[in-house]
Amino acid sequence: MNILAVGCHPDDLEIACGGTLAKYIEQGHLVVMCNIANGDKGHAVILPDELKSIRAREAQEAASVLGASELINLDVPDLEVDSRNKEIISKMTNVIRKVNPDIIITHYPKDYMTDHCETSKIVFEASFSASVPHFYTENSSINHIPPIYYMDTLAGIGFLPQEYVSIENYIEKKLKALECHKSQLKWMLEHDGINFADFVATCSKFRGLQCGKAFAEGFIRCDAWPRIPTKRLLP
Numbered sequence: 001m002n003i004l005a006v007g008c009h010p011d012d013l014e015i016a017c018g019g020t021l022a023k024y025i026e027q028g029h030l031v032v033m034c035n036i037a038n039g040d041k042g043h044a045v046i047l048p049d050e051l052k053s054i055r056a057r058e059a060q061e062a063a064s065v066l067g068a069s070e071l072i073n074l075d076v077p078d079l080e081v082d083s084r085n086k087e088i089i090s091k092m093t094n095v096i097r098k099v100n101p102d103i104i105i106t107h108y109p110k111d112y113m114t115d116h117c118e119t120s121k122i123v124f125e126a127s128f129s130a131s132v133p134h135f136y137t138e139n140s141s142i143n144h145i146p147p148i149y150y151m152d153t154l155a156g157i158g159f160l161p162q163e164y165v166s167i168e169n170y171i172e173k174k175l176k177a178l179e180c181h182k183s184q185l186k187w188m189l190e191h192d193g194i195n196f197a198d199f200v201a202t203c204s205k206f207r208g209l210q211c212g213k214a215f216a217e218g219f220i221r222c223d224a225w226p227r228i229p230t231k232r233l234l235p
């Protein structure tokens with residue numbers, strides 16, 4: 001299968017579905033990771049231009065740890081992710097057409113900040129547009145409307161998974177990928193006292209508790225015609 005995972009900022013995919021992506025890859029599936037925002041405002045001291053390139057490097061390292069085939073960044077500045085922006089919709093549509101995914105993983109429509117919620121809307125709209133032949137982008141239309149699975153919210157708030165993926169054998173890889181995002185982890189630890197690796201491991205452990213595994217990640221299906229699959233698509 002072709003899997004397209006669309007996170008808002010560099011590090012969001014590692015946090016919410018890094019173990020699942022690693023599992024897909026080990027099973028021989030092709031995984032393309034895509035971030036819409038460039039992460040340029042995720043630091044209180046490093047200025048946006050410098051941070052943007054640091055975060056691009058960190059994201060590339062993390063994608064390599066997971067074994068993704070490709071990492072794409074749509075280079076939208078933080079806090080400017082907007083589902084009414086037709087250029088962003090067009091860019092996302094083009095990516096979906098290029099990957100021709102059997103499944104798309106992205107943010108839940110109600111997450112903790114607007115960029116994430118807008119990413120969810122962008123993916124929903126662009127994945128429909130991707131199937132419309134006369135919606136023109138560089139890549140031509142695909143012949144189906146892909147199923148979407150929403151990944152967990154930050155800290156799992158307001159999110160009760162319908163499906164779980166055991167990541168017992170992938171938690172180490174998930175955390176190793178997360179650790180590539182040094183600009184974020186170091187900053188949060190030194191200045192906010194938040195151990196983000198522990199935060200993410202705790203969320204995975206809690207989802208594991210819910211499904212009888214040591215570690216897991218949870219997902220909710222996007223139930224809209226004609227996206228509902230007749231077989232399990234998660235690994």
Ligand SMILES: [Zn+2]
Binds near residue numbers: 008009012116
């Ligand atoms: Zn984010």
